[in-house]
Amino acid sequence: MVEFLQFLVPGILIGGVYALLASGLGLIFGVMRVVNFAQADFMMLAMYLSWALFAGGFGLDPFLAVPAVFVVFLLLGMAVHWLFIRFVIGQRENHDAQVILTIGLGLIFQNLILIRYSSEPRVVAPAYANEGDFIGDIFISRVRLYAFLLSLLVAALLFLFLNRTGTGRAIRAASENWEAATYMGIDIDRTNRIAFGVGVALTAVGGAALVTFQSITPFVGFRFVVVMFAAVVLGGLGSVSGAFVGGVLIGIIQSVSQVWTSAAVKNVWVFALFLLILYVRPNGLFGKVQRAI
Amino acid sequence: MRRLVPFIVLVVVVAALNGWLDQRFYVRVLTLSVVWALAGVAWNLMAKAGQISLGHSAFVGIGAYGFTILLRDSDTSPWIGMAIGMGVAAAVALAVGLPTFRLRGFYFTLATISFPLILELLVSHYGDPELTVPFHPEGEWEFMEFSNSHTYVWVGLGMLVVALAISELIDVTSFGFALRAVRDNEVLARAVGIRTVAWKSAAFMISAALSAAMAVLWVKAVLRVTVAEEVFGITVVIVMLSVAFVGGVGQTWGPVVGAAFLIPLAMFLDDSIGETVPGAQELVYAAALVLVALLIPRGILPAIERGCRRIATRPDPSRELAGRSLLQRLAAPSPRPSPLLRLPLRRQRPRMPLPAGAKVLEVDGVAKSFGANEVLSDVAFSVDAGQRVGIIGPNGAGKTTLFNIMTAHLRADAGRILFKGAAVDRLRAPRRYELGMSRTFQVPQGFHLMSPLDNVVVAAIGASLPHPVAASMAMLERVGLAGKALGELSALTTAEIKSLELARAMVSEPDLLLLDEPLAGLNESERAGFFGTVDELVAPHTAIVVIEHSVRSLIQYVESVVALDDGRVIAEGPPEDVVSDPGVIEAYLGSKWMEHARDQ
Numbered sequence: 038m039v040e041f042l043q044f045l046v047p048g049i050l051i052g053g054v055y056a057l058l059a060s061g062l063g064l065i066f067g068v069m070r071v072v073n074f075a076q077a078d079f080m081m082l083a084m085y086l087s088w089a090l091f092a093g094g095f096g097l098d099p100f101l102a103v104p105a106v107f108v109v110f111l112l113l114g115m116a117v118h119w120l121f122i123r124f125v126i127g128q129r130e131n132h133d134a135q136v137i138l139t140i141g142l143g144l145i146f147q148n149l150i151l152i153r154y155s156s157e158p159r160v161v162a163p164a165y166a167n168e169g170d171f172i173g174d175i176f177i178s179r180v181r182l183y184a185f186l187l188s189l190l191v192a193a194l195l196f197l198f199l200n201r202t203g204t205g206r207a208i209r210a211a212s213e214n215w216e217a218a219t220y221m222g223i224d225i226d227r228t229n230r231i232a233f234g235v236g237v238a239l240t241a242v243g244g245a246a247l248v249t250f251q252s253i254t255p256f257v258g259f260r261f262v263v264v265m266f267a268a269v270v271l272g273g274l275g276s277v278s279g280a281f282v283g284g285v286l287i288g289i290i291q292s293v294s295q296v297w298t299s300a301a302v303k304n305v306w307v308f309a310l311f312l313l314i315l316y317v318r319p320n321g322l323f324g325k326v327q328r329a330i
Numbered sequence: 331m332r333r334l335v336p337f338i339v340l341v342v343v344v345a346a347l348n349g350w351l352d353q354r355f356y357v358r359v360l361t362l363s364v365v366w367a368l369a370g371v372a373w374n375l376m377a378k379a380g381q382i383s384l385g386h387s388a389f390v391g392i393g394a395y396g397f398t399i400l401l402r403d404s405d406t407s408p409w410i411g412m413a414i415g416m417g418v419a420a421a422v423a424l425a426v427g428l429p430t431f432r433l434r435g436f437y438f439t440l441a442t443i444s445f446p447l448i449l450e451l452l453v454s455h456y457g458d459p460e461l462t463v464p465f466h467p468e469g470e471w472e473f474m475e476f477s478n479s480h481t482y483v484w485v486g487l488g489m490l491v492v493a494l495a496i497s498e499l500i501d502v503t504s505f506g507f508a509l510r511a512v513r514d515n516e517v518l519a520r521a522v523g524i525r526t527v528a529w530k531s532a533a534f535m536i537s538a539a540l541s542a543a544m545a546v547l548w549v550k551a552v553l554r555v556t557v558a559e560e561v562f563g564i565t566v567v568i569v570m571l572s573v574a575f576v577g578g579v580g581q582t583w584g585p586v587v588g589a590a591f592l593i594p595l596a597m598f599l600d601d602s603i604g605e606t607v608p609g610a611q612e613l614v615y616a617a618a619l620v621l622v623a624l625l626i627p628r629g630i631l632p633a634i635e636r637g638c639r640r641i642a643t644r645p646d647p648s649r650e651l652a653g654r655s656l657l658q659r660l661a662a663p664s665p666r667p668s669p670l671l672r673l674p675l676r677r678q679r680p681r682m683p684l685p686a687g688a689k690v691l692e693v694d695g696v697a698k699s700f701g702a703n704e705v706l707s708d709v710a711f712s713v714d715a716g717q718r719v720g721i722i723g724p725n726g727a728g729k730t731t732l733f734n735i736m737t738a739h740l741r742a743d744a745g746r747i748l749f750k751g752a753a754v755d756r757l758r759a760p761r762r763y764e765l766g767m768s769r770t771f772q773v774p775q776g777f778h779l780m781s782p783l784d785n786v787v788v789a790a791i792g793a794s795l796p797h798p799v800a801a802s803m804a805m806l807e808r809v810g811l812a813g814k815a816l817g818e819l820s821a822l823t824t825a826e827i828k829s830l831e832l833a834r835a836m837v838s839e840p841d842l843l844l845l846d847e848p849l850a851g852l853n854e855s856e857r858a859g860f861f862g863t864v865d866e867l868v869a870p871h872t873a874i875v876v877i878e879h880s881v882r883s884l885i886q887y888v889e890s891v892v893a894l895d896d897g898r899v900i901a902e903g904p905p906e907d908v909v910s911d912p913g914v915i916e917a918y919l920g921s922k923w924m925e926h927a928r929d930q
Contacts, residue, residue, distance in 0.1 A: 072436050124624055134627040136382050136439060137575050141619030144568065148609025148616065155608070255609075259564060263443055270440065301455045308444035308451075315441045316429040 052288020061240035063280030077258030083241035114237030273321025370585025372540035380513030385442030393542025523792025578629030696745030723894035793838030
């Protein structure tokens with residue numbers, strides 16, 4: 038039982054970060070029906086930004102850097118939408134174009150970083166990186182706890198944004214029925230742009246939360262891409278709150294599977310679960326079909 | 331003959347390059363171009379059905395590991411290893427395809443991502459992350475151990491030609507028609523007898539087998555070691571995607587054009603600046619993907635074809651000749667009449683003509699709810715051979731849902747459907763069409779990437795007609811669309827699209843024809859002529875069920891009317907009786923109106 042809890046607690050903590058990563062992907066799919074294969078590479082870029090702010094002379098604590106990361110990636114996401122994504126939105130024939138465009142963009146990010154920073158793994162190790170507390174027999178790493186609390190905070194802010202602001206409501210309206218939203222006078226292009234920016238920024242913050250315990254390489258995103266998809270599909274494609282629950286579940290499964298099998302194959306369980314959900318409950322565990330919130 | 335020209339050009343070009351190039355690097359570039367063209371052709375088979383797979387590296391990995399392990403453990407020839415690997419890959423494709431193909435849209439793409447990841451993790455952890463291919467200099471052909479690196483190019487060229495021939499064969503047979511129909515409009519494809527899951531599975535299996543074959547050549551000719559991270563890796567998929575999308579997604583010759591362009595570019599760039607710019611190769615593929623997505627989403631060949639067609643449609647005859655270049659031939663869609671069109675995959679079931687007065691359709695106690703919303707409850711009626719029945723009812727009464735249940739586009743929650751006396755509840759849409767049930771749609775459906783003729787041909791293939799093209803052309807003549815048979819679907823007027831829907835529904839000579847609001851969108855004179863056209867087309871024993879809001883036109887045509895309201899049958903019988911039934915008037919006009927009418 039203790040062994041189980043020793044895996045369960047870190048699983049929940051990392052699951053919170055997965056939830057944050059996945060919520061961005063879910064928001065983007067919910068609003069504009071684009072499966073963004075570059076999402077994990079935005080996370081990778083955010084990790085490098087966090088590392089640069091920490092190691093590049095500023096010495097900025099990665100958790101304190103989160104607001105800066107959010108703003109930078111909100112703008113970057115909006116720029117990428119304006120430059121590329123908006124041209125492949127809408128029509129049914131654009132489905133293929135969305136897939137290859139986002140895969141291509143992700144590859145470009147990876148290789149530009151590779152050219153600039155090489156493939157050497159980078160780490161962000163603040164002074165408290167190895168600290169932690171025991172609660173009973175269970176060790177709780179401080180950085181993982183902070184990352185989890187950060188995710189909860191961002192989730193709360195996201196909830197307020199989507200429910201209490203005009204732009205947030207427009208995003209929800211567009212994700213429910215964008216055609217009807219245009220009739221209500223919602224500027225769909227602007228809404229998409231903001232949603233893409235916010236979605237990218239959410240995932241970027243998730244990346245920034247990871248850097249204290251995840252080494253950074255140009256190809257780190259690939260390890261997370263299916264984890265993010267799994268969380269999103271688990272919670273129901275297009276549902277932000279579903280993606281949150283899905284993320285936590287994935288974290289738990291990944292961690293608890295180590296009770297039975299080696300940590301090296303923990304993702305096999307995640308991928309297998311992902312397939313199982315696609316086959317058995319393609320609309321997600323909660324069965325809500327393509328709703329944003 | 332016309333289809334042979336690209337093959338000849340390919341063989342001549344590759345042979346000339348193979349004879350002429352002698353520097354090791356150039357031979358390597360040529361080998362890899364052929365290898366990736368082969369991989370792209372394999373991947374593209376799935377794209378013919380509109381399915382984007384991101385998991386083909388699973389099959390490449392199976393092929394690579396399969397032959398290496400067999401060679402290591404039992405000195406099995408790589409040729410035999412290749413055959414076994416192809417078999418295993420095809421079996422795996424079937425196993426993973428069957429559950430996935432029931433889903434549509436993004437789900438297939440999403441599901442495919444995880445296959446290679448699972449395999450790579452399992453192989454790396456429980457097997458060998460890296461295998462050296464044993465060296466067997468004693469058998470040059472037996473062990474594919476060629477001392478002359480040009481020989482690998484010949485072998486690769488042979489495999490590429492075979493793969494292209496398979497792809498070409500698919501294009502010109504009913505197989506290709508089925509895949510194009512699935513890509514274009516899967517719901518409609520199922521409604522006209524195309525067994526979409528079977529065809530997609532077949533394409534996926536062939537595609538997987540070819541990917542496994544390509545892996546053997548790739549490892550033997552280039553890699554020399556089988557590394558899990560490489561053969562199961564995402565880069566394999568990215569190169570496949572790039573060559574296929576750049577050349578033309580779903581087009582047989584697309585990957586060849588894409589590979590001829592991208593692979594040398596990437597390799598020369600890597601050779602010249604790879605030292606200082608480590609990701610140069612990947613950047614080429616990435617840039618190609620982004621540019622194609624934004625500029626020519628269907629690839630180079632379709633873009634050329636469109637350009638040529640634009641030139642060819644100008645009245646200048648010399649221009650028209652210039653337009654018929656080799657590239658246009660490469661890009662050209664399948665030719666119309668082909669002797670190969672009918673693949674003997676399914677024997678046509680002989681259909682017994684129904685005796686007059688026999689029951690064609692019996693609907694018994696059918697109920698359907700969407701969540702808490704009860705759309706149909708306990709609906710029952712029957713239709714005799716040759717009878718014409720109208721279904722009326724206000725919007726939301728459940729009329730179209732009833733049609734969708736009859737044709738298996740929806741499943742009923744309760745009740746039975748008997749067709750020609752046999753229960754068909756467990757049969758899916760394509761099977762019901764084969765048995766003789768045909769329909770049109772409330773919102774007219776079409777295969778928009780196909781000509782009007784091909785729209786009907788798909789339905790003729792679905793019905794296993796012996797001469798699908800001839801039968802379809804004859805049907806188009808009867809509905810007056812012969813002149814537009816080879817044009818664009820988007821050029822048809824509403825009335826013409828209705829006629830096309832009718833032709834598509836009638837080509838199988840159904841026993842039961844379901845017409846869903848056939849008069850909607852037609853003008854007064856078109857309405858007047860429509861049912862006359864239907865009568866000219868149908869056989870005397872064919873029963874017709876019509877949903878129609880234009881009650882006046884309907885009651886002149888049908889012999890019996892079923893009125894639905896709120897999911898229940900509220901009246902049934904001869905048209906005049908039903909339309910004067912107070913319940914029906916109330917359903918249409920509301921109870922207030924009834925009170926008003928009573929007061930008068």
